[in-house]
Amino acid sequence: xxxxxxxxxxxxxxxxxxxxxxxxxxxxxxxxxxxxxxxxxxxxxxxxxxxxxxxxxxxxxxxxxxxxxxxxxxxxxxxxxxxxxxxxxxxxxxxxxxxxxxxxxxxxxxxxxxxxxxxxxxxxxxxxxxxxxxxxxxxxxxxxxxxxxxxxxxxxxxxxxxxxxxxxxxxxxxxxxxxxxxxxxxxxxxxxxxxxxxxxxxxxxxxxxxxxxxxxxxxxxxxxxxxxxxxxxxxxxxxxxxxxxxxxxxxxxxxxxxxxxxxxxxxxxxxxxxxxxxxxxxxxxxxxxxxxxxxxxxxxxxxxxxxxxxxxxxxxxxxxxxxxxxxxxxxxxxxxxxxxxxxxxxxxxxxxxxxxxxxx
Ligand code: NAD
Ligand code: ZN
Numbered sequence: 001x002x003x004x005x006x007x008x009x010x011x012x013x014x015x016x017x018x019x020x021x022x023x024x025x026x027x028x029x030x031x032x033x034x035x036x037x038x039x040x041x042x043x044x045x046x047x048x049x050x051x052x053x054x055x056x057x058x059x060x061x062x063x064x065x066x067x068x069x070x071x072x073x074x075x076x077x078x079x080x081x082x083x084x085x086x087x088x089x090x091x092x093x094x095x096x097x098x099x100x101x102x103x104x105x106x107x108x109x110x111x112x113x114x115x116x117x118x119x120x121x122x123x124x125x126x127x128x129x130x131x132x133x134x135x136x137x138x139x140x141x142x143x144x145x146x147x148x149x150x151x152x153x154x155x156x157x158x159x160x161x162x163x164x165x166x167x168x169x170x171x172x173x174x175x176x177x178x179x180x181x182x183x184x185x186x187x188x189x190x191x192x193x194x195x196x197x198x199x200x201x202x203x204x205x206x207x208x209x210x211x212x213x214x215x216x217x218x219x220x221x222x223x224x225x226x227x228x229x230x231x232x233x234x235x236x237x238x239x240x241x242x243x244x245x246x247x248x249x250x251x252x253x254x255x256x257x258x259x260x261x262x263x264x265x266x267x268x269x270x271x272x273x274x275x276x277x278x279x280x281x282x283x284x285x286x287x288x289x290x291x292x293x294x295x296x297x298x299x300x301x302x303x304x305x306x307x308x309x310x311x312x313x314x315x316x317x318x319x320x321x322x323x324x325x326x327x328x329x330x331x332x333x334x335x336x337x338x339x340x341x342x343x344x345x346x347x348x349x350x351x352x353x354x355x356x357x358x359x360x
Pocket of ligand 2: 146196200262276280
């Protein structure tokens with residue numbers, strides 16, 4: 001019996017540095033198929049009235065589409081964008097550029113995949129269901145923590161489930177890491193999205209799937225998170241380190257998995273629409289039984305940055321809703337297996353999860 005090792009794609013090109021966004025014009029130029037094959041820029045609508053817009057290197061009939069990140073990306077939103085782009089242009093675009101946080105990065109990845117394939121996005125949620133290459137796509141993160149800039153998934157909410165399009169074609173062809181973008185991120189959001197990275201590290205490093213590959217990235221990201229959230233760095237240094245922490249955190253989970261906080265956060269997101277970063281924080285604070293050291297550090301970080309997490313979120317849930325949350329969480333088999341090992345079903349009890357949810 002030969003062991004099958006998973007063969008992962010990585011982002012083949014990345015540029016890093018303050019102001020590197022202005023290099024995008026030169027990066028895109030050789031990728032332009034002709035003047036009728038546009039680049040589609042999907043941009044977080046936070047930037048709609050900001051000077052960034054004047055720096056987007058659009059040419060010919062390129063299109064800039066502003067998208068709100070208030071809700072996490074949906075399969076039908078991807079389908080609608082793909083439909084619009086196909087209607088607006090006779091030619092297949094030269095590529096897609098996503099500018100924003102995890103929401104916009106995932107949206108751009110999904111649109112690029114679907115422009116290269118036929119059908120509805122919901123049919124591609126899962127593992128390796130994408131048959132044909134995506135369009136060339138570029139990611140420009142403007143907030144750091146999710147690792148969406150390096151990962152091989154585009155997480156979407158569909159009619160049936162919240163699940164990523166996980167495929168070799170999902171990963172970006174090019175990423176632009178420009179820490180200048182992080183300057184405008186509001187404090188709370190900075191913390192929630194940054195904690196996504198911290199929690200990725202804890203879950204990966206404490207997980208049973210860990211190997212030296214994941215560990216090397218996870219430990220680096222973990223150290224960077226401690227510098228950023230518990231150190232006293234100048235703001236710009238902290239921005240730069242968090243951008244690299246997110247990158248390493250994403251690389252770490254490529255070859256391992258996330259764990260209990262993510263599984264339970266999916267339940268919160270599915271039933272109450274709570275966003276990923278906040279959801280992870282809400283759950284993680286109560287996971288002493290699973291990640292005692294990580295939770296201690298997390299509480300120090302909350303305190304240092306005077307972050308008060310919302311409370312009373314689950315008290316009004318009906319029994320059915322609570323059951324559904326637990327059901328969604330427990331359906332994430334690989335996450336539990338990573339957290340607790342192959343016999344995880346013996347170790348995790350429905351009542352225990354309900355108790356945790358009710359504390360939130
Ligand atoms: P986000 O994209 O949801 O954005 C959060 C908020 O920050 C929005 O209001 C946005 O407008 C604002 N924002 C972004 N950049 C800003 C800037 N420079 N200045 C001011 N405001 C700014 O945030 P996120 O936490 O990065 O992403 C969450 C999403 O990422 C979820 O949909 C989650 O499912 C996904 N995710 C994906 C992966 C992956 O591997 N693909 C991993 C983890 C999470
Ligand atoms: Zn996450």
